[in-house]
Amino acid sequence: MTDPVANQDPAVGNPAEPVPVDPQTAADGRELGEQDLVGAGEAVTADAVNDRIAAELSEMLAEAELRSMNAHAAPLRLMAVHAHPDDESSKGAATLASYAAAGVGVMVVSCTGGERGDILNPKFDIGDLDIPQLRQAEMARAAQILGIAHAWLGFEDSGYHEGDPSTWDLPTGSFGDLDPQVEIEALVRLVRRFRPHVMTTYDENGGYPHPDHLRCHVVSVGAFEAAGDPEAFPDAGETWQPSKLYYNVGFSRNKITAINEAVRERTGTGPYDEWIERFKSFDRPDPGERTTTRVPVAEYFDHRDRALLAHETQIDPESHWFSVPRDVEAEVWGTEDYELARSLVDTTLPEDDLFAGVRDRVAP
DSSP: OOOTTTTOOTTOOOOOOOOOOOTTBOTTSOBBTBOOSSOSSSOBOHHHHHHHHHHHHHHHHHHHHHHHHHHHHSSSEEEEEESSTTHHHHSSHHHHHHHHHTTOEEEEEEEEOOTTOOOOOTTBOOTTOOHHHHHHHHHHHHHHHHTOEEEEEEEOOOOOOOSOGGGOOOOTTSTTTSOHHHHHHHHHHHHHHHOOSEEEEOOTTOSSOOHHHHHHHHHHHHHHHHTTOTTSSTTSOSOOOOSEEEEEOOOOHHHHHHHHHHHHHHHSOOTTHHHHHHHTTOOSOOGGGGOOEEEEOGGGHHHHHHHHHHSTTTOOTTSGGGGSOHHHHHHHOOEEEEEEEEESSOOOSSBSOTTTTTGGGSOO
């Protein structure tokens, strides 16, 4: 495990007065919507990527610090806890961009660095690619596109494991292998420093059965419950109790089917046909059945897509995900969906705002 504090992004700092940052501009200064990153051209070589990493991280440092100050000083604050870099862009990214643009302080916490993730973009020629550093740069770029602050919790990726969890042989010292109390304390430190009113994470199934996703649930719930307890981790900072905890619902069967059929009506092809067929063999419950909160975010689907493409080792820009016309998606399912798991404030279900019941309790 790396040191949870020493390994944080510049996005974790002390609260300060807000400094204007334009979340509508991409990491390299171009307007969102222009084409960049890995596209249909030639394979990217390791030397070229490694050179770019060093330059990008240096250029993005100053803006990351400004976003951190803005997020800490915002009257309303949201913390989204994820297992790996790229998870924040595939699960609730439009929500994060929407709230950030509205002046909410938004911080993503990545529990691991994604060091053991495979290269999923066929455009890459792996060679001597510095994977940990590359994924740091990808995360920094995605954070800029979404207009959010970011922090590394500082633990090591456990890698993907198939089969029953009881058979997993997790790498020693990895996120899924360690005592969860150590990891909960690390997240409690961040919660008490950032003081979020709302937290989001995965349900008890992890969204899917990856050891880091399952552990992310345990750690997030543990931190939500411990952060406000003065007897829990007394050396981890002044106590702070978040008001609400949500689980990302992600891709429910109803959502995928509705989008697939709408695209078929327009194009004659259903991009998710194979995915829907695989659903039939799943024995996991459909998270969509537990939805309590639908946040309208269609205006920020472009930000989500750009953030996904920023994780260029993980995302093939020619995958079926990008074959869905965004106007069709916006019309059929223009929300990102959540399950309200804990609430210490009164609210009425269903909701369309993660801060329902919180806004009127927080002085601007």
